[in-house]
Amino acid sequence: MSAAPRLLALLSLLQSGRRWSGAELSSRLEVSARTVRRDVARLRELGYRIDAAHGRDGAYRLGAGTALPPLLFDDEQATAIAIALQASGALGAEIEDAAARALATLRRVMPARLAHHLHALHIATVARAGDSAAPPVHPTELLALARAIRERHSIRFTYDRFGTTAPDGGPPVAPRCAEPHHLVAAHGRWYLLAWDVERDDWRLFAVHRIALRTPYGPRFARRQLPTPTVGEFVAARFKGSDIDAWPCRGAVVLQLPAGDVIPFAGDGTVTPIDDRSCTLEAGSWSWDSLAASFGRFGADMRVVGPPELAAAFASVAERFAHSAPRRANAGLAPDAPAS
Template identity: 50%
Template sequence: MAGSPSSRMLKLLSLLQTRRDWPGRVLSERLDVSDRTVRRDIDQLRDLGYRIVAIKGPDGGYRLDAGSQLPPLLFDDDQAVAIAIALQVAATSGAADGEAALRALATVRQVLPSRLRHRTEGVSFTSLPSDAATTVDTGVLVAVSAAVRAHQVLRFDYASPGRDPDAAPSRRRAEPHHVVFGNGRWYLVAWDLDLGDWRVYRLDRLTVGIPTGPRFTPRTVPGGDVRDFLAGRFKGSDRGNTWPCTGEAVLGLPARKAIPFVRDGIVEQVDRDRCRLIVGSWSWVALAASLGRFDAAIIDVAPRELADAFDLLAHRFAEAAATQPT
């Protein structure tokens, strides 16, 4: 027999975790032991809490299934390092309960061999805090995700942004379709049954009602891609991942000086000292104001709505300047 019983069992467990079904004959060959030894090692793993199901048939075999308790877990070196780094990111990004993630990270580091502990501690980084980062109750995240997976109508109370703090949350009924995490926040994309329209809800403002409602047939999110749909809603658009207002103008500024400050727009070089910007925003006035921040001459504005927005801002700015004491 190859190796000590303990090392052989660890290798057996590692094999069982890499695929769904393992014929007993293949396990015997991989471990270089008899079928009887494999059966004995399987029994010992079961005693440790691993739920290993025997597969009947000509080839026979074994399958590692989820059990009712959490047994000891086995990770290879790269998996262990990835878990430690992921927990460190989760603790600082708002993607999970920070305290729970730090406790889990401490637990993982405590059992890591010194060579792996040095690798994880050598990965040093600073996570910039998100202005929108919020923490979501784990129970809410689990309940909403379960309703999404089971296609069950969700009943919940929702505290809308900007509401009267003394007002009671509104009652909602919705078909939950997607749970999305982005920019430090958790969102639910759902079809609101009372409004008859798609809505986006923040999970940190949501209190789940029990029990859930009946099952429903899933709808297709507008455009077919939940990421584009959500990005569009954040831009104020109901037509996918596009800005409601898109315009262009020539700036008295070299393209190289404008490019660092244009996120999802287009910068075209006109000549050495000028560039054309094609950008979008949620309103024409907001778009005009965003172009004004470059502190440069602005010409060849299009379309007409954008030019009118510049005219409106000019009057507002003139009035603001006139009200200042001399």
């Protein structure tokens, strides 16, 4: 093996993250220990920090340097990076320009066998239906929170819940104190999962509403999440529950074909009854909201259960009736003059 391919092979081995003895590298590269030492010195000249342990065989491990040196990616890694860079617009962070430049750099040096496929791959990112747009978060804000999470520093910040620092001309928003646990990207927004010290409970904070106060606060002992994973906790909070399940679930029989209901059922379960009707089981954060959600289909229906859902239908129907114009209640045409 000539010098250049051998250097790339050595770099590939070191990038695996493990510690390699001089004897192992000599065997894998089929060269002498002296050649290994010389190649390690060449990589160091290129900017790679390679830590060495002294001993009979010596040991080498790739470390973090002061600057980013050239990197070596296999086909799967290069493909994953290219896809992630194209999908960066869905993250809600101000990195689109940097991601486009990085993707262009990667494509210029990508092997033809990969470039041929990835040039045909164009990813368009759109917001999920019903998601409101949030201001993008600058990477420096994410890095500041990430540092606090990594070093377990509590943070003090003002939190703009209402989109203004002083709603209705009231007093300024009081600072909050929290123990940051995790950064979460969901539905095109960034959230901070943290333990709210004053409220003695877990909270999700929208990062674009956080104004950090520096320096960081005292260190804290990491707490145990009430759910096995961060994803389960976030999914549960989005459902208004302590577990990843809707707190209110019920079922109705809709006088609609299953095929007409399935595209709009969300995470509900549709079961066909016949060609003209089906059962829809779904959940929501309250019984009234669940009853109202069934009403969006604009079809006759019958409540299967539970009794709380039937009571909610009665409550929602009464509320809607009171909200209707008086002339509609009187059976008048929309353009008829009121008496």
